[in-house]
Amino acid sequence: MPLTPVLTKRFGTDQPWKIANYERLDGYAGLRKALTIAPDDLIAMVKDSNLRGRGGAGFPTGMKWQFIPQDDGKPHYVVINADEGEPGTCRDLPLMMNDPHALIEGIIIASFAVRANHAFIYIRGEAVHALRRVTAAVKEAEAAGYLGRNILGSGFDCRITVHAGAGAYICGEETALLDSLEGRRGQPRLKPPFPATNGLYDAPTVVNNVGTLASVPGIVLGGADWFKKMGPEGSPGPNMYSLSGRVKNPGQYEAPMGTTLRELLAMAGGMSRGKDLKFWTPGGSSTPLFTKEHLDIPLDFDAAVKAGSMNGTSAVMIFDEDDCVVRATKKWSEFYKHESCGKCTPCREGTYWYVGIYDRFERGEATEEDLDTLLDLSDNILGRAFCALGDGATSPVSSSIKYFRDEYLAHIENHGCPFPGARTLAGAH
Ligand SMILES: Cc1cc2nc3c(=O)[nH]c(=O)nc-3n(C[C@H](O)[C@H](O)[C@H](O)COP(=O)(O)O)c2cc1C
Numbered sequence: 001m002p003l004t005p006v007l008t009k010r011f012g013t014d015q016p017w018k019i020a021n022y023e024r025l026d027g028y029a030g031l032r033k034a035l036t037i038a039p040d041d042l043i044a045m046v047k048d049s050n051l052r053g054r055g056g057a058g059f060p061t062g063m064k065w066q067f068i069p070q071d072d073g074k075p076h077y078v079v080i081n082a083d084e085g086e087p088g089t090c091r092d093l094p095l096m097m098n099d100p101h102a103l104i105e106g107i108i109i110a111s112f113a114v115r116a117n118h119a120f121i122y123i124r125g126e127a128v129h130a131l132r133r134v135t136a137a138v139k140e141a142e143a144a145g146y147l148g149r150n151i152l153g154s155g156f157d158c159r160i161t162v163h164a165g166a167g168a169y170i171c172g173e174e175t176a177l178l179d180s181l182e183g184r185r186g187q188p189r190l191k192p193p194f195p196a197t198n199g200l201y202d203a204p205t206v207v208n209n210v211g212t213l214a215s216v217p218g219i220v221l222g223g224a225d226w227f228k229k230m231g232p233e234g235s236p237g238p239n240m241y242s243l244s245g246r247v248k249n250p251g252q253y254e255a256p257m258g259t260t261l262r263e264l265l266a267m268a269g270g271m272s273r274g275k276d277l278k279f280w281t282p283g284g285s286s287t288p289l290f291t292k293e294h295l296d297i298p299l300d301f302d303a304a305v306k307a308g309s310m311n312g313t314s315a316v317m318i319f320d321e322d323d324c325v326v327r328a329t330k331k332w333s334e335f336y337k338h339e340s341c342g343k344c345t346p347c348r349e350g351t352y353w354y355v356g357i358y359d360r361f362e363r364g365e366a367t368e369e370d371l372d373t374l375l376d377l378s379d380n381i382l383g384r385a386f387c388a389l390g391d392g393a394t395s396p397v398s399s400s401i402k403y404f405r406d407e408y409l410a411h412i413e414n415h416g417c418p419f420p421g422a423r424t425l426a427g428a429h
């Protein structure tokens with residue numbers, strides 16, 4: 001069935017990031033309509049659409065907006081999480097580069113709905129190209145009267161500040177992001193209280209992902225029922241899957257929520273080396289691995305959980321039969337050790353020990369006791385860490401042992417990697 005792009009419909013057109021081109025293709029029509037709707041009705045519309053946050057956890061967006069207390073006399077804020085640090089994830093950056101006004105339009109609508117007059121876009125500092133593009137788009141929107149005072153004569157004021165983060169994975173965690181935005185070291189805050197009541201500068205704050213807010217203008221224009229027609233009812237809408245690894249044409253593929261890997265591989269030209277699929281991540285390295293048994297699992301928030309993983313960021317990293325799962329998991333564990341903020345013991349110490357043990361596997365010194373220790377460490381991190389970074393670190397470890405225990409044992413028996421000259425995408429031997 002041919003797919004009609006929604007999120008990427010302007011990609012590939014002539015300079016889609018320019019406001020004139022954006023306006024030509026429905027741009028800011030959603031905002032014009034939204035400003036005629038009562039804010040509470042807008043929230044109800046987004047709630048009815050069943051839009052779920054694209055940042056990883058899949059939290060219902062309308063419900064999140066509804067949590068913002070009204071008539072509390074405090075300023076409200078909308079904060080956009082554009083940190084995009086999850087390994088394998090590449091969709092917020094392409095979205096901001098190609099269609100920054102879709103994000104800006106979504107932000108203004110969200111701000112109007114939750115009665116916020118100031119929004120912040122937190123982009124990781126390394127992404128200078130995106131910082132420049134989004135900053136230029138904000139200026140264009142200001143000049144056109146979509147931002148600033150009395151937007152389109154509605155009486156609503158809104159401004160956007162674009163902020164460059166210093167580049168730490170933990171600053172994608174929403175409360176660490178808020179601390180970082182306030183000028184402190186980015187470390188997670190204790191929850192509750194949640195950002196909806198005590199967020200930026202202790203005021204009610206909505207934190208949403210780029211893809212979440214870029215989906216909003218379409219909902220306002222097309223209606224909740226139109227949105228729900230795409231994908232499963234509980235987890236609907238268009239989605240961008242990032243495909244990387246052993247796939248012929250890696251990149252971003254838009255498809256409705258609930259698309260399977262088999263379908264995505266068909267869109268991307270199949271496996272790159274003609275080898276069999278071995279393991280893959282459905283939503284970044286923080287989501288438990290899937291194998292070829294999971295080719296037909298619908299990739300949406302509910303079905304992925306039912307099958308033992310998560311939809312996460314829809315970052316599908318694909319590995320074939322010549323890739324070593326122990327080596328790939330070692331590289332991911334090194335990432336978590338490096339990015340652990342150190343605030344809590346299970347994650348700080350656990351990720352350190354993971355890496356030490358994986359080094360033993362690589363040097364051919366590991367024993368079966370080491371395998372037990374990896375599982376024991378995972379048990380002690382999962383559910384005991386202060387934030388989800390620690391939980392995420394256990395995903396590749398536990399799931400790779402669950403599906404590929406024999407491969408770990410082969411490393412022990414072989415005194416090192418059994419793949420002769422094996423190379424993985426995560427790093428060469
Ligand atoms: C370690 C860590 C990193 C995260 N990184 C991001 C990120 O880069 N972008 C993002 O939108 N959400 C990220 N999240 C999830 C956010 O905490 C939060 O759930 C999300 O921004 C909410 O937006 P949404 O409801 O629109 O999905 C991360 C979470 C954790 C624990």
Ligand code: SF4
Nearest residue numbers: 342343344347387390
């Ligand atoms: S789980 Fe890791 S990243 Fe999260 S607070 Fe603890 S040490 Fe920091």
